[in-house]
Amino acid sequence: MPADLARYLAAVQPDPHYAPYLPDHALPDGPILIVGQHAAFATRPRPATPVAVFPGTRTPTALAHPVMALVRVEHATALITVGHDGTSTTRWEHVLFPGLPTGISWHLHPTELDAATGRWVLGAGRWAAGGRQAVLPRSVTAQVPGAPRVVALHDHDARTGRRWSS
Numbered sequence: 821m822p823a824d825l826a827r828y829l830a831a832v833q834p835d836p837h838y839a840p841y842l843p844d845h846a847l848p849d850g851p852i853l854i855v856g857q858h859a860a861f862a863t864r865p866r867p868a869t870p871v872a873v874f875p876g877t878r879t880p881t882a883l884a885h886p887v888m889a890l891v892r893v894e895h896a897t898a899l900i901t902v903g904h905d906g907t908s909t910t911r912w913e914h915v916l917f918p919g920l921p922t923g924i925s926w927h928l929h930p931t932e933l934d935a936a937t938g939r940w941v942l943g944a945g946r947w948a949a950g951g952r953q954a955v956l957p958r959s960v961t962a963q964v965p966g967a968p969r970v971v972a973l974h975d976h977d978a979r980t981g982r983r984w985s986s
Contacts, residue, residue: 828854828874829885830928830954832973838951850885852954852973853877855931855940857890857964862912864893867944871931874963877940888928889942890956890964890971895921927972928954950976950983 829851834842856871871889896912930943949972961967975983
């Protein structure tokens with residue numbers, strides 16, 4: 821593995837809240853490679869959204885680790901007001917309905933290489949936190965201001981029960 825890629829390897833550990841409930845196959849099986857980051861507003865980004873890559877991760881060679889991107893979501897709800905004259909205004913509320921996500925959340929999202937463009941994009945599927953988390957290396961937290969040291973790993977497909985592995 822090139823030296824540039826080694827500095828973007830994140831250690832995986834069981835989430836302490838879920839560790840007693842995890843099956844043996846969900847325990848950490850090695851590090852993951854973080855190739856970039858994406859910042860989203862209001863909702864989670866869609867699959868195939870391009871990722872801002874970190875230096876040295878643009879052209880991958882044979883990768884031995886799952887590849888992910890650090891995703892930051894600032895949750896908000898749009899409030900659209902229509903005036904008597906038919907014009908509308910939109911404002912964003914961060915805490916509007918109880919039970920909806922609020923504030924800023926961070927997670928690692930599966931990432932794949934788009935063959936048509938040669939760019940890293942967010943992987944297809946509906947991924948959720950699967951009881952594991954990653955400890956971000958300093959090289960990642962230095963490039964992404966405000967990133968926490970430990971983030972949830974969204975590598976579990978709730979419909980199939982499978983984990984992201986490519």
